[in-house]
Amino acid sequence: MSHPAVERAARERRQVLREWEGYELCAAYGIPHPPWALAHNEEEAVAAACGLGEAVVLKVSSPDVVHKSDVGGVLVGLRGERAVREGFRRLRAELERRAPGARWEGVLVQPVVAGGVEVVVGGLRDPQFGPVVMVGSGGVLVEVLQDVAFRLAPVDREEALRQIQDTACYRLLQGVRGQPPADVEALAEVVVRAGELLVAEPYVKELDLNPVIAGPQGCWAVDVRVILDRDVPSVGEGTGQTSSYTQDWGPATAE
Amino acid sequence: MVEACGAAPQGLDAFFAPRGIAVVGASAEPGGPGHQIVAQLQQTHYAGGVYPVNPRATEVRGLPCYPTVLQVPGSVDLAVVVVPAPACLVVAAQLASRRQQRGDAAAAVVVSGGFAETGPAGRDLQDQLARTLRAAGIRLVGPNCLGVADAHTGLTTSFDLGPYPAGGASLLSQSGAFVMSFLQWARPLEMVGLCKLASVGNMADVSLTELLAYLAEDRCTRVVGIYLEGVQDARGFVQTAARVARRKPVVVLKPGRTEAGGRAAQSHTGTVASPDAIYDGAFRQAGVVRARTVSEFYGVVRAFERLPLPRGGRVAVLSAVGGPGTVCVDEVASEPRLQLARFSPRTSQQLRAVLSELATVGQPDGYVDMTGALVARTHGDALRVLLEDDGVDAVILLTPPPAFLDEQEVAQSVLEAYREQPPDRAKPVLVVLTFGDAAMAARKTLEKGGLCTFEFPEEAVRVLARMVEYAQARHRFQR
Secondary structure: OOOHHHHHHHHOOOOEOOHHHHHHHHHHOOOOOOOOEEEOOHHHHHHHHHHHOOEEEEEEOOOOOOOHHHHOOEEEEEEHHHHHHHHHHHHHHHHHHHOOOOOOOOEEEEEOOOOOEEEEEEEEEEOOOEEEEEEEEOOOOHHHHOOEEEEEOOOOHHHHHHHHHOOOHHHHHOOOOOOOOOOHHHHHHHHHHHHHHHHHOOOEEEEEEEEEEEEOOEEEEOOEEEEEOOOOOOOOOOOHHHHHOOOOOOOOOOO | OOOOOOOOOOOOHHHHOOOEEEEEOOOOOOOOHHHHHHHHHHHOOOOOEEEEEOOOOOEEOOEEOEOOHHHOOOOOOEEEEOOOHHHHHHHHHHHHHHHHHHOOOOEEEEOOOOOHHHOHHHHHHHHHHHHHHHHOOOEEEOOOOOEEEEOOOOEEOOOOOOOOOEEEEEEEEOOHHHHHHHHHHHOOOOOOOEEEEEEOOOOOOOOHHHHHHHHHHOOOOOEEEEEOOOOOOHHHHHHHHHHHHOOOOEEEEOOOOOOOOOOOOOOHHHHHOOHHHHHHHHHHHHOOEEEOOHHHHHHHHHHHHHOOOOOOOEEEEEEOOHHHHHHHHHHHHHOOOOEEOOOOHHHHHHHHHHOOOOOEEOOOOOEEEOOOOOOHHHHHHHHHHHHHOOOOOEEEEEEOOOOOOOHHHHHHHHHHHHHOOOHHHOOOEEEEEOOHHHHHHHHHHHHHOOOEEEOOHHHHHHHHHHHHHHHHHHHHHHO
16 A cells, blocks of 8 residues: 555646655654644744744745745745745745746745754665665755765665765764764664665655755754656555565575 | 486586587588587587587588487587577577477577667567577577686687686676677686686576576686676666675676666656666675776686685785885775785884895885895795784785896795685785786786786775675675
């Protein structure tokens, strides 16, 4: 059985999950993320912001937008009712201006996550390799830096740690220029969970947890993008092949 | 030639240990590939039967020739087919009849090209060929390949590869030219001992993955070197390689670094996930050594074939050449998996005792510059001291060898020190001979004696780094 968010998208013939649907999927696989609330109007946004913390992030929510920053759809570090109200209106105006015709579903409200290293944890289903997980330097420069390492999923914690060590990002995680070291164990756990997600959800084609903020005590996926296979069968057609990917690398015997 | 007797070989053994080989399409005149294959089998003194098959000849190179495989009297476990592609279908049908009638003919190597590599029509031909053979229970290597060889028994289906020094390196290749280049390059100085070889061509039936699993069980195979272009089931290949790597080193050369991702991706992950990047990670996960260049592939396969595995990455550099020695130290320091060894006080003291006063020891750590003030046996004396230090996992020895010394004496001195090591605690020694072709004779002696030689210091350092990488992966698997 696929996750309900995947099933819902399949029913609606959508290939991209909404961000909050992505969080639901993450939560089901134990991938930590900041709490969120979907606000349909300014009042809801203000109420949500009060409950979530001192500074919040507002993100546009639209099933037609894959890259939020391309439509000016992310506002970070808003404090107080006025800023939240203004932010809400601004996101709506920007969407109308930059993506005419895109559906408006409201605004996602989340607390600001304290500083850490920006990491990308990704996954994809490759026709030749099956489920694969990736980790490396995150943020908007993923494609420029190409500082990432891959593994076939699933991976265990130890392998995920070696995977992280394959990247230059590992040195950042150890703490540079007076920064405290990040919780690498927690990051490895996110990689493990992302692998489990890819293995168990056969219709997830691509997964971006980008960035994952790796802080001194824990990691949080602060943005998530989930792309489904074009040929998602409608509900009830079955999801047969989930159990074929194991971590069986053979008996540990040597000559 | 007497026919080898005994039971029919099972599985892929029919390719590597056939009681008899039919060479279908062997011409009476020299020059054709079939004729050449018969000639190679005669030169290697293959112990099984060799049966030329050709309706237009009665004798090939002194051997009776048969019109079809159906007339061959002895056991034919393997048929090598070199007739043009369309005629291969006829041969396949004859092999199928023979298998039904006689129970042998379990394996076929189709050398001929003109199949899937040429386009849709060739693809159809290949499908028909594979279907006919599969229905008859006959396994197929190829088409479009050099086929198989075993240097220990003299088995060969290649028109290029005759007698070759036998050893522990087995090679699998998606390019016949690649594997032949390696073997011919290494031949004059006998730098690699060949075990089994398979050039797989279009892989209509037997795959790289299946052959790799087979070689894991092969007792003569110490290392498997693979030239990989691509396989359909990359995951299956990597998982098999991982299982094999727990028992013996698997070295892969896989071109395709510049290949674009080609994925119409909507995510960062999909965009940066080139097949090459995924292979890279998967090989690391599997403990497979990925060589970056052709020369690294050659070097790493050679080293695994004859040297013991290092237990760690602590390297001593023993040099009779100042400049190249310094470069070597530099290269060691820049390899993340290697460290310069710290000599024990006892080692430093013993080194000073066997070396000239001009020599420098442990400056920097791990480095010994013997200088030119030395005799032939100084090489072995200093090497012996380093190999006995528990803080040294491997030695890179650099020598011209000096023109004022007898190069054979230098080589013998090094070999003696290397061979005195207790087998269960032996450490690898990589020898760099900086005088190139002028040092050929010494190089050959060292290679014949079981050492691995190089022309350039950085080559030796990279090879050693890959060995350490494998040793660490294997250690991980054994926990």
